[in-house]
Structures are given as structure tokens and as C-alpha cells.
Amino acid sequence: MPQPTALPHAPLSGLTRLVAHLGVPTRSFTAPRILNPWFAAEGIDAAVVPLGCGPADFPTFLPQVLRLSNVLGALVTMPHKATAAGLAARLGPMAAVCGACNVVRLSADGAVEGEMFDGAGFVHAAGTGAVAGRTGLVVGAGGVGAAIAAALADAGAARLILSDVDAARARALAARLTAAGWRAEVGPPNAAAAQFAVNATPLGMAAGDPMPFDPAALPPGALVGDVVLGAGRTPLLRAADAAGCATVDGEEMLLAQLPACLAYLGLPVPPPGTLRRPPPPDV
Amino acid sequence: MPQPTALPHAPLSGLTRLVAHLGVPTRSFTAPRILNPWFAAEGIDAAVVPLGCGPADFPTFLPQVLRLSNVLGALVTMPHKATAAGLAARLGPMAAVCGACNVVRLSADGAVEGEMFDGAGFVHAAGTGAVAGRTGLVVGAGGVGAAIAAALADAGAARLILSDVDAARARALAARLTAAGWRAEVGPPNAAAAQFAVNATPLGMAAGDPMPFDPAALPPGALVGDVVLGAGRTPLLRAADAAGCATVDGEEMLLAQLPACLAYLGLPVPPPGTLRRPPPPDV
Known part of the structure; x- marks a missing residue:
């Protein structure tokens, strides 16, 4: 058939x-x-x-x-x-x-x-070693930015810089993290101060979007994450590749969080690396 | 895999x-x-x-x-x-x-x-020729019995005898059919008067259930239907086989109604005979 x-x-x-x-x-x-x-x-x-x-x-x-x-x-x-x-x-x-x-x-x-689990996906995909004890920049303090910041703090990031065009939103997230016992501050999207940096905004979904931050400013060996899904290799990730950074894309974050989601629902858990990226939809 | x-x-x-x-x-x-x-x-x-x-x-x-x-x-x-x-x-x-x-x-x-569409399933499975212009017995005047009786009336059955241990329920169904312009009467489950007869009760689901009617009493060439699903070949259908009757079982009624259900939902319609009985569930 x-x-x-x-x-x-x-x-x-x-x-x-x-x-x-x-x-x-x-x-x-x-x-x-x-x-x-x-x-x-x-x-x-x-x-x-x-x-x-x-x-x-x-x-x-x-x-x-x-x-x-x-x-x-x-x-x-x-x-x-x-x-x-x-x-x-x-x-x-x-x-x-x-x-x-x-x-x-x-x-x-x-x-x-x-x-x-959105934040756990980024931490798992990046590897705890890439974030523990390090300074990170999270651009975008909305839902997914908050999830990533909380998971980074929970994974032992030494210092988190939160940046958002809506400064009040970034301050509110920093306050919630601080209230939960973690260290976070608000700042500009300056990658030079960070050892890893994550785009948690929709920037990169549309052609001509500005970069959320400049990956070329990161120190050597830094890591760049981009939550944007379904846009292929975003301009940010291509620039990160050119700058020699390790990267985590939106699909990797999704794949990396699914085992924890399944466990939460009482389902069997696939060993790391088992789940596969799906083929493009038949549209 | x-x-x-x-x-x-x-x-x-x-x-x-x-x-x-x-x-x-x-x-x-x-x-x-x-x-x-x-x-x-x-x-x-x-x-x-x-x-x-x-x-x-x-x-x-x-x-x-x-x-x-x-x-x-x-x-x-x-x-x-x-x-x-x-x-x-x-x-x-x-x-x-x-x-x-x-x-x-x-x-x-x-x-x-x-x-x-439950009644249309029986009519389609039996074939309109087996019911149009004929006298039928429907035992069980609940939901599925009502559906079958209405579809039989709509398909041109000349006379319907409705039988139920709850006589008031049978009378109420006969009244609704009559109000809709069809001919129906209440009577005992006497198969001798019918050219086709349908079990629309749960009798046959449990071992030791009495027969809803006696298929051996039907005239030669009569047809027996049984709505009971998932019990295999019911005692009624085995007795109908022994009496030389044509039969329609619950799964055939379900299969026969599905094309009309799909059309109602705007989905493509399988040609008659295309849909298959499923294998037994893996339990």
C-alpha cells in the first residue's frame, strides 16, 4: 500500500x-x-x-x-x-x-x-559545562527568555545579563530570578561581556530583521543559541558559525527538552540522541 | 524499524x-x-x-x-x-x-x-432489496433500534413490528415513526410474521443470554441482523446460519455506515467493499 x-x-x-x-x-x-x-x-x-x-x-x-x-x-x-x-x-x-x-x-x-521545559532544552542542548560558572546574555525576556534564564540560573550560570527592548519586562524577570535566589541583572545586548548568548526573541524569523546581538563580539569558544524555529539556519547562527562559535538552534532545544517532557508525562524516555529532526512538512 | x-x-x-x-x-x-x-x-x-x-x-x-x-x-x-x-x-x-x-x-x-447513521449501516449492509416492500421485526426500541427502524422505514419497508421488553418504549418509537409519516406497530418478537428481523438489544453479549427472537421461525430466504459488536459470531447469528438465513452482523453494519459518515464530514468516500474489518485489538 x-x-x-x-x-x-x-x-x-x-x-x-x-x-x-x-x-x-x-x-x-x-x-x-x-x-x-x-x-x-x-x-x-x-x-x-x-x-x-x-x-x-x-x-x-x-x-x-x-x-x-x-x-x-x-x-x-x-x-x-x-x-x-x-x-x-x-x-x-x-x-x-x-x-x-x-x-x-x-x-x-x-x-x-x-x-x-523550554529552558531545560537549551541547557541540555548546550551542555551544562558550557553554562555552569559562566556569564551569559539572554536577549528577550518574554516566555521563552524567562524559561531559558531560569534554567541557566538553575544549571549554575555565574551571572546572567537580561536584555529586552521592553526594559521593564527585563527588570521584572531579573526581579523574579533574584527572588528565587539566583543572580541576574539587566543590561544592553552586549555580547563582549558574555561566554554564551541566546536569542530568545522572534528576530530572525523575517528577512531583514536586525541581529539580536553580534556573535563576533563574543570571546573565543563562546556558544550561541537561537530559539527561532522553522526558519532554517538563521542569520544569527550563520554569523556565529563564521565567528567560530558553537551553536544551538531552536530544533535542538526542542529535541533536547522532549525526554524530560515525556518523563513528566509518565512515558518511556528516549536515550540522548535518539530523537530525530523531522523532515520538512509536506506543504 | x-x-x-x-x-x-x-x-x-x-x-x-x-x-x-x-x-x-x-x-x-x-x-x-x-x-x-x-x-x-x-x-x-x-x-x-x-x-x-x-x-x-x-x-x-x-x-x-x-x-x-x-x-x-x-x-x-x-x-x-x-x-x-x-x-x-x-x-x-x-x-x-x-x-x-x-x-x-x-x-x-x-x-x-x-x-x-447507525440505521443506514444496517440497510446498506442488508441491501435495500432485502427490506423494501417487506415486513420486518426490530427487537429493541432504544437508540440503535430507533435508528434501524427509521432507516428501514425510510428505505421502504412495508410494515415494521417493534418489540421491546419495555412496551412503553416500543410504543413511543412507533408513535415517532408514525408521526414522521411511516408505518410501524408494536408487537411480540414473533419472527414468523417477518421477512427480516433485527436484534437491536444487547442480548448475545453475555453467555447464557436468551435469544431475542427465533430465527428458525422466519420464512425461507429471510435475513437476520444482529447489532452486537465484538462478541464474534453470536448465538443468534449461528442459529440464523443453521436456519439458512442471510445475516448482517454488527461489524458489517458499522463498515456499511462509514462511507456515509465520511461524506457527512466532507472527507473522501471509499467505494463499497473497500473498508476492511480490523484485526482483533492487541489486548
Whole structure:
């Protein structure tokens, strides 16, 4: 029989344990295309199912989805990460600092609980050794910037410089990190002071965007991360390559966080390096 | 890579159009295991996704599911068929007589609309020629019995005898059919008067159940239908075989209704005989 794509497909029956993937639009969802082939290859009867839920429905829809008899939990993405944290009765330490979560589940007592793994993805992909005891620059203090800053602090970064065009937003994030016992300060996007630097803004999604920072200013051996997904090798990453920096791209961050997300949902955990980047979507 | 089952699997990405399959428990759901392999074989990027929704959530969950950006509609099964009809702003002719529907969709103006295809499945599987102009016995005047009786009347059955241990329920169904312009009467489960007879009760699911009617009493060339699913060849069907009757089993009724359900949801329609019975579940 002809197959519509080269991917092995997720099985789906009444026995399949589902992970709801909530966000809108669903077009660019990547986790189903990474995890479902792995489930199929491993004989794990589970599937990540994209559900394109809009903001008006999300606050009632999320708790109902978690109560479905065959659902293990949910991956939460744009534009619901902050709303999800507000709906959770309990938040993990990263989600508490970020005020956002990207994985939710029902606890044994029926309460919604959530955690934020976006930052862990960057730390895992970079390697703890690349950030512990070092100074880092995080440009963008929104949801993903907060997640990355919190995970960097948790991983032992010595000093974090937070930069945002909205200075108040950067100050608020620094205050939340400081309140959680970590060291963070607000500053300009000056890469010269940093041993690693992360773009946590959308800059690089559109042609002609300015650089969030100049990777050529980083000291030798520094590392550059870029959260921008689906744009291929961004101008920032190409400049980092030219400057001789190690890099972590958005897809690597996503791949690196998925094992922790699966563990949080009670699913088997793939060994590091097992999950594969998906082929480009058939659009 | 090893495959967990012999079935081709449904693709699942953010571009996949979903058909929600709502009911609880999901364990015995059959439609995903029939339709998803066909979608995969045909290269149709669609999937039937079982969602184990309980009765308390269903009235709010169903409209939200229909509003998801990537959902085409829903198949509705136990215990929600009557509730779904109550939630629909518009019902098709079969659903209106039954007070229940098993497929729902959002109309172009955003209203929930539903229809009941359970009866059409029996008529299609039996063949219109086996019922038009003939006298039939339907035992069981609940949801599925009502659906079958309405579809039989619509297909031109000359006379329908409705039988139920709850005589008031049978009378109420006869009254609804009569009000819709069809001919139906209440009577004992006497197969001798009928040219076809259908079991629309759960009798046959449990070992030791009495027969809903005696197929040996039917005239030569008569047809026996049995809605009981998942019990293999029921005692009624084995007795019908022994009496030389043609038969239609529950799985044939399900297979035969699916093309009409897909058309209602705007999906491609498999030619008759294309859909296959699924293998037994891996339990």
C-alpha cells in the first residue's frame, strides 16, 4: 500500500495513550512529527495529537482534555503557555519563575500541575559545562527568555545579563530570578561581556530583521543559541558559525527538552540522541 | 524499524484533519482501526482520534472540539448519542426520529448539526432489496433500534413490528415513526410474521443470554441482523446460519455506515467493499 510520507506513523486505537498538543495554529507543530515516529519505532502505543484550540476555549478546554480517560497530559504551545500556568494548581520550579508552562498533567489527586521545559532544552542542548560558572546574555525576556534564564540560573550560570527592548519586562524577570535566589541583572545586548548568548526573541524569523546581538563580539569558544524555529539556519547562527562559535538552534532545544517532557508525562524516555529532526512538512 | 502492529498507521501532524471519536470507555472503539489504515493507504491526511470523554464533560466538550481549528467533526458513541442530539441546533431526518445522533459537525454558520447513521449501516449492509416492500421485526426500541427502524422505514419497508421488553418504549418509537409519516406497530418478537428481523438489544453479549427472537421461525430466504459488536459470531447469528438465513452482523453494519459518515464530514468516500474489518485489538 502506498504511504503518504516516509515517516513511520503513530498507531491510534482506543487503547492508545494520547498526549494532547494544544495551540493554534497547528500548522508548524513539530513535536508530533518527532515523537510519533519514535513511539511507532519503539512499539509504544502512544501518540501526540495536535488540537488547534483557540484562546477563548482554552481555559475550559484544557482541564477537560486532562480528564479524558485516554489522555496522559498535554504539551502547551503558542499562545497558551502563560494561561496554562494560571490554570495549574501547582507549578514546577521553572514554571513558577516563568509564569508559564509548556507541559501539564493531572496529579494523582486530580489537580492540574505544570512545568516549563523550554529552558531545560537549551541547557541540555548546550551542555551544562558550557553554562555552569559562566556569564551569559539572554536577549528577550518574554516566555521563552524567562524559561531559558531560569534554567541557566538553575544549571549554575555565574551571572546572567537580561536584555529586552521592553526594559521593564527585563527588570521584572531579573526581579523574579533574584527572588528565587539566583543572580541576574539587566543590561544592553552586549555580547563582549558574555561566554554564551541566546536569542530568545522572534528576530530572525523575517528577512531583514536586525541581529539580536553580534556573535563576533563574543570571546573565543563562546556558544550561541537561537530559539527561532522553522526558519532554517538563521542569520544569527550563520554569523556565529563564521565567528567560530558553537551553536544551538531552536530544533535542538526542542529535541533536547522532549525526554524530560515525556518523563513528566509518565512515558518511556528516549536515550540522548535518539530523537530525530523531522523532515520538512509536506506543504 | 519494528512496527507495533500490522496495520498501516494514521499520519499525524499539525496539518492532519482530525475526526474526534467521543465516547467512554474507548477500549472497544473500532472506527479508528478501520478508517485510519484506509486514510494512510489512500494518502489522505486525516485521522480518527479516540477521546474518552465522560458524561459530565460532554455537553461543554463537544462544542469546543468542533471549534478546534484542525477538527472536521466528531463520531459520537456510547453513552453520548442522545446528549449529542440535544446539543445540536439542527438534526438530520434520522436523528430527528431517533432523538440521537452518531455524527456531528459544525455547519458553515457555526451551528452544531448531527445525523444518525447507525440505521443506514444496517440497510446498506442488508441491501435495500432485502427490506423494501417487506415486513420486518426490530427487537429493541432504544437508540440503535430507533435508528434501524427509521432507516428501514425510510428505505421502504412495508410494515415494521417493534418489540421491546419495555412496551412503553416500543410504543413511543412507533408513535415517532408514525408521526414522521411511516408505518410501524408494536408487537411480540414473533419472527414468523417477518421477512427480516433485527436484534437491536444487547442480548448475545453475555453467555447464557436468551435469544431475542427465533430465527428458525422466519420464512425461507429471510435475513437476520444482529447489532452486537465484538462478541464474534453470536448465538443468534449461528442459529440464523443453521436456519439458512442471510445475516448482517454488527461489524458489517458499522463498515456499511462509514462511507456515509465520511461524506457527512466532507472527507473522501471509499467505494463499497473497500473498508476492511480490523484485526482483533492487541489486548
